[in-house]
Amino acid sequence: MTDASGAPLVLLAAGGTGGHLFPAEALAEALARRGVNVDLATDHRAERYGTRFPARETHIIPSDTVRARNPVALARTVLALGRGLVLSYFVLRRIKPAAVVGFGGYPTLPPVGAATVLKIPTIIHEQNAVMGRANRQLAPHVTAIATSFAGVVDAEPALAGKATRTGNPVRPAAIAAAVPFVAPEADGLVRLLVFGGSQGARIMSEIVPSAIEQLDASLRTRLLLAQQARDEDLARVRGIYASLSIAAEVSPFFSDLPARIAAAHLVIGRSGASTVAELAAIGRPSILVPLPGALDQDQFANAGVLEAAGGAIRLRQDDFTPVRLAAEITKLAANPQTLAAMAQAARSQGAPDAADRLADLVMRTARIPA
Secondary structure (H helix, E strand, C coil): CECCCCCEEEEEECCCCHHHHHHHHHHHHHHHHCCCEEEEEECHHHHHHCCCCCCCCEEECCCCCCCCCCHHHHHHHHHHHHHHHHHHHHHHHHHCCCEEEECCCHHHHHHHHHHHHCCCCEEEEECCCCCCHHHHHHHHHCCEEEECCCCCCCCCHHHHCCEEECCCCCCHHHHHCCCCCCCCCCCCCEEEEEECCCCCHHHHHHHHHHHHHHCCHHHHCCEEEEEECCHHHHHHHHHHHHHCCCEEEEECCCCCHHHHHHHCCEEEECCCHHHHHHHHHHCCCEEECCCCCCCCCHHHHHHHHHHHHCCEEECCHHHCCHHHHHHHHHHHHCCHHHHHHHHHHHHHCCCCCHHHHHHHHHHHHHCCCC
């Protein structure tokens, strides 16, 4: 249950996307403050993040996502998950962790599944307002369940009995960026931040520039805009803003996104779990466009939490038109007090101590002395 240094060891299992790795990174930092070492089990996508994750050792585990009912594709997925399960079993036998913590997505199935076979304490963390398919498969078998939002498993007593609401851990950079919101002056700059993540930048590049074109010229001159766009959209988006004399920074990636969220008067984006958690932790108003077509409708539910609190405007993608977006931006820019109220409402849903609360749950579940 300890590594060669004598410190307790916990294995974190997270898919190789920011949405899964960021909360895992926050937990790793919180566990490190408690003298607990961390290993990471992930898939090959995490390699693009380099060595930034604070893990003693990283284990690349084969996995795949169930995407279709095609028999060949399903067989390929089952084979990949089976290989991952076998490899995870031998990794766990070698490193002997005190607990395994999964952060959702199919890449967590093999490590957490192997841990249940080996009777190692297991925790899954559900980042979204509805439980995802992978976590739903694991939930009956794990030792403890952590949720970001209230009520995720209340309808299922067997799961609710082992569930704890911890909130969704956010990156240390998001905690550091959580400064009070300052509303724009009546005729001052209005800072807009636009991003869509790996699955949403295209729609932002299609809709937002066209909406900005429709704004009154007096409002356009007040805008200071930062927008994420895919490589193939950069020239077109930059060209539109240049033709409008908009002060805009357009880039395929922002490494300092939490700081940019904190600097914004209004954020326009998707509503993935990490995005919603950082908007709430920092406390910024937003217009959220959930990714359509998801079987679990997780982003729609996530955005609904902030909308119900008064911290966000939720627009279905069919309603996310240049005309509608221009109208919403115009209305908000004309009412700084509304932006301030939205910022406060978003902040009320934040859990800046989520990483510590999750770390406490891991310590208890693994029976690691505090």
